[in-house]
Amino acid sequence: MRRVSNRTPTKRKRFLEALAQGTSVTGAAMAARISRMSCYDWRREDPSFAKDWDEAIEAGTDALEDEMIRRAKRGILRPIYQGGRRVGVERVYSDGMAMFLVQARRPEKYRPKATNSEENNKVVIINVPPGTTASDTANIAQRTRVNLDDT
Numbered sequence: 001m002r003r004v005s006n007r008t009p010t011k012r013k014r015f016l017e018a019l020a021q022g023t024s025v026t027g028a029a030m031a032a033r034i035s036r037m038s039c040y041d042w043r044r045e046d047p048s049f050a051k052d053w054d055e056a057i058e059a060g061t062d063a064l065e066d067e068m069i070r071r072a073k074r075g076i077l078r079p080i081y082q083g084g085r086r087v088g089v090e091r092v093y094s095d096g097m098a099m100f101l102v103q104a105r106r107p108e109k110y111r112p113k114a115t116n117s118e119e120n121n122k123v124v125i126i127n128v129p130p131g132t133t134a135s136d137t138a139n140i141a142q143r144t145r146v147n148l149d150d151t
Contacts, residue, residue, distance in 0.1 A: 006034055007042055012049065015039060019056035022064040065101075072098035 011032040018028035029036040043050045075093040079086050103110045128137050 006038060007046075012052075016052050016056045019053065020059040020063070022060040022067070068097050068101060072101060 011034055015028045015032035015034070018031040023031065025039060026036050029039045043053055071094050075091040077089045078092045080088045080090055099110070128140065
């Protein structure tokens, strides 16, 4: 007996539209009312659907990036409560979001510098008496590391 396909043009459209809005594959599958696994099967078996899926993911990622930029530049309104009552709002900006964005766009300038270079490494040999517990050894190593960081 042949299985009835749930791959309809309407479900395809709903799924791809949700992806293009920045929704996850799971969320897009829910929006289209098909299982996540069915979506992956469809993608594997239909090159046209796979291409449209990739384009929708790109569009969705652009939408998410636009929202990140908006929040970093314009902030969001956060309610202020006092005594259990809303008394106002404040505009809150995301410095972390802004830094994330500039690191992505100008990594040569804003990417954190690696601090674990060869010139910063120090080799220390610690002679620990036999029978010293692992916990005591770890404490000795920690104290030694802290002392070396001061040099």
